[in-house]
Amino acid sequence: MAVITLQTFFIALFGIAALWFGVVVFRTSSMMRSALALLFSQTALGAMFLAMQAEFLGVLQIMMMATEMSIMAIFMVMFMMDPGGLGEMEMTHQKRLSIAAGVIGALAVSGVALFAHWGPVTTVAPAAAEQIRGLGTELLGRSMIIFETAGVTILTAMIAATAVAMPALQRKKTA
Amino acid sequence: MSPDLLTALIVGAGLFGIGLYGALSQTNLVMIMMGVELILAGALVNLVAFWRFLHPGSYAGQMFVLIVMTVMAVEMAVGFGVAIARFRARGSVEMEEARELKG
Numbered sequence: 001m002a003v004i005t006l007q008t009f010f011i012a013l014f015g016i017a018a019l020w021f022g023v024v025v026f027r028t029s030s031m032m033r034s035a036l037a038l039l040f041s042q043t044a045l046g047a048m049f050l051a052m053q054a055e056f057l058g059v060l061q062i063m064m065m066a067t068e069m070s071i072m073a074i075f076m077v078m079f080m081m082d083p084g085g086l087g088e089m090e091m092t093h094q095k096r097l098s099i100a101a102g103v104i105g106a107l108a109v110s111g112v113a114l115f116a117h118w119g120p121v122t123t124v125a126p127a128a129a130e131q132i133r134g135l136g137t138e139l140l141g142r143s144m145i146i147f148e149t150a151g152v153t154i155l156t157a158m159i160a161a162t163a164v165a166m167p168a169l170q171r172k173k174t175a
Numbered sequence: 176m177s178p179d180l181l182t183a184l185i186v187g188a189g190l191f192g193i194g195l196y197g198a199l200s201q202t203n204l205v206m207i208m209m210g211v212e213l214i215l216a217g218a219l220v221n222l223v224a225f226w227r228f229l230h231p232g233s234y235a236g237q238m239f240v241l242i243v244m245t246v247m248a249v250e251m252a253v254g255f256g257v258a259i260a261r262f263r264a265r266g267s268v269e270m271e272e273a274r275e276l277k278g
Contacts, residue, residue, distance in 0.1 A: 008178050015186035015220075022193040022213050026201070038209050041190075045216055052183065052227045057240050061219070064244060068251055075205060075255060079262050091202050093271065098200035106192025109217075113184035114176075121177040121228050131237070138234035139241075146238065150245040157249040161256030167263060 007051060014048035017041075026092075031076040039069035053125040056132055183224035190217035204261065204268040208254045215247050 021041035025034045042065035049058035092098075126134065139147045190213050197210025219240060226236025258268045265272060 008182065011179055011186075012182050015182055015189075018216075018220075019186060019189045019193065022190055022216075025209055025213070026193070026197045026206075031203075031206070034206065034209060038212065041213070042216060045220060048183070048186070048220065049223050052179070052223055054223050054227055054237070057223055057237060060244070064248070068248070071255075072205065072209075072251070075258065079205065079258060079268055080203070091206065092200045093202050095200055098196045101199055102192040102194075102196030105195045106188045109188035109191055110185055113181065113188060118176060118180065118229060121180055122231050123177070123228075125227055125231050131234075134234040135237050138238055143235065143238045146242065150242055154245060154248060154252075157252045161252040164253075164256040165259035165263075 007053075010051040011048055014044045014051055017044035018048060031080050032073060035069055035073040035076050038072070039065060042069065053128075054131070055128045056135065177228055180224055180228040183220055183228075187217040187220035187224070190214070190220065202269055202271045204254070204258050204270055207270065208250065211250060212247060215243055215250070219243050 018041045021037045021044060024037040025041065028034055028037065043062050046058045046060075046062035046065065049061055052058075125131075194210045194213030194215075194217060197213060198207050199210075201207050201210060222236060222240045222243060226233070226240070230236055261268050261273070
């Protein structure tokens with residue numbers, strides 16, 4: 001019982017941290033701070049996965065997001081007029097509509113979470129080694145086509161992104 | 176209902192709401208992408224919670240998490256590609272200046 005209580009505490013703690021840093025992303029005028037806040041939010045989510053005993057997914061989330069958000073921070077410096085936020089620029093529009101949509105969306109999803117019947121809850125999770133074995137069997141067995149499709153999709157996206165980002169060719173006019 | 180599951184689902188709902196606000200309110204392409212990332216993060220929390228507390232014996236739940244992580248990576252790659260193309264063409268990634276795309 002004590003373990004479950006501690007687990008609930010850490011899930012809630014990291015969840016609140018993820019939400020708090022998620023809010024900070026849109027409250028700071030510095031885009032660098034926004035990128036770092038998103039990194040902390042995603043890292044808190046990874047820690048939350050670890051608290052939920054999903055070790056592999058937690059570590060994967062932290063590693064992946066650390067890389068992704070670092071790249072995002074570099075892009076902020078490259079492309080933003082004021083990445084440090086020294087000019088206090090206003091970079092929002094339709095604020096009331098957005099707040100209303102966000103609040104209504106969050107309340108609707110929370111309502112579903114609260115009132116839906118989710119069925120019996122399991123308190124015991126498989127051991128970490130068993131999870132890795134089970135996920136590996138799933139990936140290389142029943143879900144192999146889906147997994148392969150995801151890999152090909154990432155490759156396609158990489159090629160497409162590179163092609164889009166390349167400067168337009170200056171073709172020589174032929175006489 | 177288990178307090179653990181409920182906590183995780185509420186966190187997922189909160190992240191969805193914050194991300195929706197960000198995606199709708201921001202004028203900068205990279206900031207809009209951050210909002211979409213938060214929406215997908217909300218989906219991730221829900222998927223992990225459903226796997227852990229409802230079906231820990233079925234690893235299809237973890238497979239779904241990997242698929243959503245793939246979607247996040249693809250969104251970032253394509254988004255940054257579009258951002259670079261836009262910056263080359265117009266010198267800015269402000270979406271207020273992209274009204275001509277509206278049609």
